Amino acid sequence: MRLHSSRSTDDRLLEAALELLGERGYEGATTRRIAERAGVAEVTLFRRFGSKARLLAEAVRRAGADFEEAAARPSGDLKADLHALAGRYLRQWRRAGTFPFVVAGAAAREPELRRALEEALAGRLATVRAFFEHYQRQGELRPAPAGSLIHAFFGPLVSAALFGAALEGAPALDVEAHVEGFLGGWAA
Amino acid sequence: MRLHSSRSTDDRLLEAALELLGERGYEGATTRRIAERAGVAEVTLFRRFGSKARLLAEAVRRAGADFEEAAARPSGDLKADLHALAGRYLRQWRRAGTFPFVVAGAAAREPELRRALEEALAGRLATVRAFFEHYQRQGELRPAPAGSLIHAFFGPLVSAALFGAALEGAPALDVEAHVEGFLGGWAA
DNA sequence: GATGAATGTAAGCGCATACTAACACCAGTA
DNA sequence: TACTGGTGTTAGTATGCGCTTACATTCATC
The missing domain is CATH 1.10.357.10 (Tetracycline Repressor, domain 2)
Known part of the structure; x- marks a missing residue:
């Protein structure tokens, strides 16, 4: 994952993750919601960050x-x-x-x-x-x-x-x- | 629920809830785990507190x-x-x-x-x-x-x-x- | 010894979760 | 034109969740 970094996709995912962490907590920040808020397919999240844990750690x-x-x-x-x-x-x-x-x-x-x-x-x-x-x-x-x-x-x-x-x-x-x-x- | 308060059962549930809240977070403190740690059947938790939310609020x-x-x-x-x-x-x-x-x-x-x-x-x-x-x-x-x-x-x-x-x-x-x-x- | 309240056991419902597989699309480059 | 890398769509999987239902057991009190 994260082959050529397509910055804007990653950025939007990280930003959405950050917002949802604050609003909904760790478990409430689901991969579906993060992807939806970022305007991206859920599978893209996994393709780029591999797992929810890695995405949220990166966001922090x-x-x-x-x-x-x-x-x-x-x-x-x-x-x-x-x-x-x-x-x-x-x-x-x-x-x-x-x-x-x-x-x-x-x-x-x-x-x-x-x-x-x-x-x-x-x-x-x-x-x-x-x-x-x-x-x-x-x-x-x-x-x-x-x-x-x-x-x-x-x-x-x-x-x-x-x-x-x-x-x-x-x-x-x-x-x-x-x-x-x-x-x-x-x-x- | 909570008809005659049988203190020790409630106490053990509340204590277990408190511990698990700290160890595992809100979502990680599942009703199954709380009941298990309290040494009580899961259904008893619901009979006495009605819902997870009420139990945890009481514990707090x-x-x-x-x-x-x-x-x-x-x-x-x-x-x-x-x-x-x-x-x-x-x-x-x-x-x-x-x-x-x-x-x-x-x-x-x-x-x-x-x-x-x-x-x-x-x-x-x-x-x-x-x-x-x-x-x-x-x-x-x-x-x-x-x-x-x-x-x-x-x-x-x-x-x-x-x-x-x-x-x-x-x-x-x-x-x-x-x-x-x-x-x-x-x-x- | 019957009653009733507190608990246990077992099974399961409907739903959301993290994550995956298969396939289609589209833009840029060679 | 053909290829390729990034993405979307769709349809899943297995797992765990909160919570419920039905029935059995224990035990103190009348």
Whole structure:
């Protein structure tokens, strides 16, 4: 399969797979529905990706790469960077809906998915870690372990997105206040 | 169904459902497997709960109640309370594995599950909110919106648990440092 | 010892799933 | 013209799903 990559067919399948993963979960993203949404015959899906598992793993890898593009590159102005980061991050989670939870849940029992997820997360993590370490070297952040900074800054964004997606009256996160609180706790 | 509640049968079904939800996801938690693990005939499951959806919703409600028991009751010593809270919370998430993500993902397409999840979360949320508001009244925490405090404190715990469950080399969370950072940002 | 509630056993229904086989079409290239 | 690679169409397969029906068994209470 995937002899000469006919890009647009693969693209449409991957995109449809991504959408349906978020909307319907792993088992709900059936090969029929994916093919239908992509405007392609079901058999084409199998011809090009071999199996549902490989298609979905590939789709997750691609979603990870998209996420990566918006990653953290220090500009020199820590506070401005944090604001921009938080905004972009929240927007991505909001657009993703339940997708990350579906994938995290399914990854436990789908080895191909798990590998794709680990790759995607590891890439993101390295970028973010480098971001914080940069500002530690500049002396603007305390020399705490990068893990602490990462969780202190991204954790509240994650929980706001998670509870926002799952619960109607979830408590809101004020980005302004969050950045202030983070700097209060971790600025040098 | 559920005429005279024969507790142990229901209990075993609910427990098995909870385990399988975490291990196999919503669709992977089949009625046959749940019944087998509970040591009960499949038909008994339907006689007592009527449908798979109702059984799983009930199981989620129960998991929420268990979580609730360990909830926050202010002792007067803020720092000690935060430590205890963080420890208990992390332990619960760790034991839960991917269960919360499975539920969050499935809730989007299973209305009964969604209602159960919303109930469980709303209960938890109220307790936690009361905890922070107590210490605000004592003048030990800044008078920020409760949502900001909740996300600032629990967010890092959630992200640590999430990435810990999904990724081998996830960055660790130092609870000690986390509480320090939180107080640095939000203590009055 | 009869009653009735809770459970078990066995068989199966209708349906959707992931995936395959066989064959037809069509565009671009040699 | 002939070939070839990508796709579509149609019709499957085997499997597992949620759920039901009919009948048998256990066991405490009256």
